[in-house]
Amino acid sequence: MNPAGSIVFFTTASGAGYGLLFWLGLLRPLGLVPGQGLVALALALLLITAGLLSSTLHLGNPQRAWRAVSQWRSSWLSREGVAAILTYIPALLLGLALWVDAPALALAAGLLAAAGAVATVYCTAMIYASLKPIRQWHHPLVVPGYLALSAFSGAVLLAMLAAFAGGGAVPALLAILTGAGALLLKRAYWQAIDTAPPIATIESATTLGFIGKTRPLEPPHTEQNYLLREMGFRIARKHAAKLRLIAQGAGFALPVLLALLALLLGGMPAALALSLGAVLALGGLLIERWLMFAEATHTVMLYYRG
Amino acid sequence: MTCLPQPVPGAKKLGLVIDLDTCVGCQACATNCKEWNASGHSAPLPDLRPYSAGAEGVWFNRVHSYEAGEGAAGRTVHFPRSCLHCENAACVTVCPTGASYKRAEDGIVLVDHDTCIGCGLCAWACPYGAREMDEDAGVMKKCTLCVDRIYNETIPEAQRQPACVLACPTKARHFGDLGDPESAVGQLVRERGGQPLMPELGYQPVNSYLPPRNRSSLAATPEEAAPTEIKNPLLRWMDRVLSR
Numbered sequence: 001m002n003p004a005g006s007i008v009f010f011t012t013a014s015g016a017g018y019g020l021l022f023w024l025g026l027l028r029p030l031g032l033v034p035g036q037g038l039v040a041l042a043l044a045l046l047l048i049t050a051g052l053l054s055s056t057l058h059l060g061n062p063q064r065a066w067r068a069v070s071q072w073r074s075s076w077l078s079r080e081g082v083a084a085i086l087t088y089i090p091a092l093l094l095g096l097a098l099w100v101d102a103p104a105l106a107l108a109a110g111l112l113a114a115a116g117a118v119a120t121v122y123c124t125a126m127i128y129a130s131l132k133p134i135r136q137w138h139h140p141l142v143v144p145g146y147l148a149l150s151a152f153s154g155a156v157l158l159a160m161l162a163a164f165a166g167g168g169a170v171p172a173l174l175a176i177l178t179g180a181g182a183l184l185l186k187r188a189y190w191q192a193i194d195t196a197p198p199i200a201t202i203e204s205a206t207t208l209g210f211i212g213k214t215r216p217l218e219p220p221h222t223e224q225n226y227l228l229r230e231m232g233f234r235i236a237r238k239h240a241a242k243l244r245l246i247a248q249g250a251g252f253a254l255p256v257l258l259a260l261l262a263l264l265l266g267g268m269p270a271a272l273a274l275s276l277g278a279v280l281a282l283g284g285l286l287i288e289r290w291l292m293f294a295e296a297t298h299t300v301m302l303y304y305r306g
Numbered sequence: 307m308t309c310l311p312q313p314v315p316g317a318k319k320l321g322l323v324i325d326l327d328t329c330v331g332c333q334a335c336a337t338n339c340k341e342w343n344a345s346g347h348s349a350p351l352p353d354l355r356p357y358s359a360g361a362e363g364v365w366f367n368r369v370h371s372y373e374a375g376e377g378a379a380g381r382t383v384h385f386p387r388s389c390l391h392c393e394n395a396a397c398v399t400v401c402p403t404g405a406s407y408k409r410a411e412d413g414i415v416l417v418d419h420d421t422c423i424g425c426g427l428c429a430w431a432c433p434y435g436a437r438e439m440d441e442d443a444g445v446m447k448k449c450t451l452c453v454d455r456i457y458n459e460t461i462p463e464a465q466r467q468p469a470c471v472l473a474c475p476t477k478a479r480h481f482g483d484l485g486d487p488e489s490a491v492g493q494l495v496r497e498r499g500g501q502p503l504m505p506e507l508g509y510q511p512v513n514s515y516l517p518p519r520n521r522s523s524l525a526a527t528p529e530e531a532a533p534t535e536i537k538n539p540l541l542r543w544m545d546r547v548l549s550r
């Protein structure tokens with residue numbers, strides 16, 4: 001599948017934003033995050049909004065985007081839109097509560113915002129996980145993967161901000177745990193999609209299996225088309241292997257190590273270590289999200305390539 | 307509304323039956339489809355760079371060719387691919403705007419180009435590659451089953467058939483109600499053992515593909531006359547001379 005830049009950016013940025021909102025909503029009312037928390041909230045909303053706006057760039061008719069919230073009864077994309085919009089309400093209320101220092105409101109709004117963040121990321125993941133023609137997406141580890149990546153990138157960002165505000169071991173600890181968890185999950189996912197059998201074959205796609213092995217002879221057209229551009233994107237195996245290594249190292253292992261280091265160091269060095277960790281994590285995640293598309297294959301290519 | 311209509315037993319399911327035995331891969335169906343639909347329900351069907359290198363465009367019907375089997379048992383099969391108007395059409399349910407829909411009255415799957423946002427999700431959800439984006443207008447386009455011909459009272463009744471069906475020189479394409487086992491297409495599917503494409507994905511395509519008939523038993527063996535059987539005296543003499 002073609003890794004459209006706007007969508008890769010959207011899942012990375014919004015994923016991190018919702019992760020940050022989730023942890024802030026849960027931890028700030030409990031007093032586990034130092035400082036007021038308004039900076040973290042602003043960063044979360046900035047990432048979420050930038051991501052959502054970027055995702056509309058991918059549309060053929062962005063001015064009609066409002067129509068996309070109408071079909072929540074059947075469409076995960078529509079549900080994602082509804083969840084994303086609804087989540088703004090408790091998120092902004094949380095901001096208000098933190099601003100005027102109203103702990104009861106902060107607790108309620110924080111919990112609701114956290115729930116909204118989970119719901120939105122879950123809907124995003126289901127858009128992909130519900131697509132049967134793409135076996136790498138229609139996989140039970142895709143939804144846990146989206147949730148884990150979002151939780152991890154959000155935790156790293158919160159740990160960084162908390163370190164700048166002077167302490168707060170809990171977010172750094174969470175970054176370590178979610179990072180290790182996300183890495184394990186991702187490795188299990190890669191292992192699974194590498195060994196899974198195809199969901200369909202050129203024989204079942206053409207009904208010709210009863211004659212024998214089938215192979216394409218003449219293509220239906222000699223130039224490109226939308227299908228080949230959108231669904232025919234292929235990445236060389238050796239590049240995929242390298243990119244997976246980079247994503248694992250830069251995206252997960254190094255940020256986790258840096259968070260460990262930050263726990264030991266404390267103070268300004270911790271803040272710097274976690275800043276580097278956050279940059280690496282987001283960069284690694286961009287690669288990982290890009291791979292998520294580049295490695296996915298669509299059944300329509302059976303007709304073109306066999 | 308992008309929920310699928312409730313399945314009703316005996317409901318009309320309009321679709322195509324494609325005979326892989328007689329299709330000669332001439333591209334007439336694809337060409338006539340493009341011609342009709344360039345000005346029909348889903349008009350226009352744009353072309354990008356139509357007069358220069360890399361010309362491409364939106365087509366609702368693409369004719370592939372395959373080789374199946376080996377040696378004498380092998381076959382070259384031409385294979386037209388268009389929307390199958392699936393009963394369990396995920397291309398419809400994934401649509402966030404309601405632009406993609408399946409008609410309850412006859413099962414035709416259509417796109418409302420006034421509400422489509424061009425997100426492309428329906429094309430991802432279609433296993434068969436039956437949807438192509440109109441990149442000029444930013445909306446999705448697909449086979450309409452020639453909804454603007456089959457009910458069109460301004461054209462002679464005999465022509466109220468999809469453009470591709472009318473164009474086929476070998477009558478490899480048939481149109482009708484596949485929900486009715488006694489319709490002409492229903493009987494054809496039963497008699498010839500019509501097959502769905504990629505049934506394992508569960509989309510329940512309405513269109514059906516008739517398998518190529520077995521020809522290997524009919525294959526003629528090349529004739530080689532034995533010299534004693536040569537009746538013509540001149541040829542018999544030549545055979546003797548040449549065999550020395």
Ligand code: SF4
Pocket residue numbers: 388389390391392395396397398415431432433434435436437448509
């Ligand atoms: S062939 Fe594709 S576009 Fe047509 S109804 Fe089936 S899933 Fe939808």
Ligand code: SF4
Pocket residue numbers: 400401402403404405406417421422423424425426427428429445446
């Ligand atoms: S491209 Fe248009 S028809 Fe297809 S899912 Fe998006 S809005 Fe619906």
Ligand code: SF4
Pocket residue numbers: 335338339340342343366367388389448449450451452468469470471
């Ligand atoms: S039914 Fe009409 S729109 Fe569909 S492939 Fe045939 S000619 Fe094209």
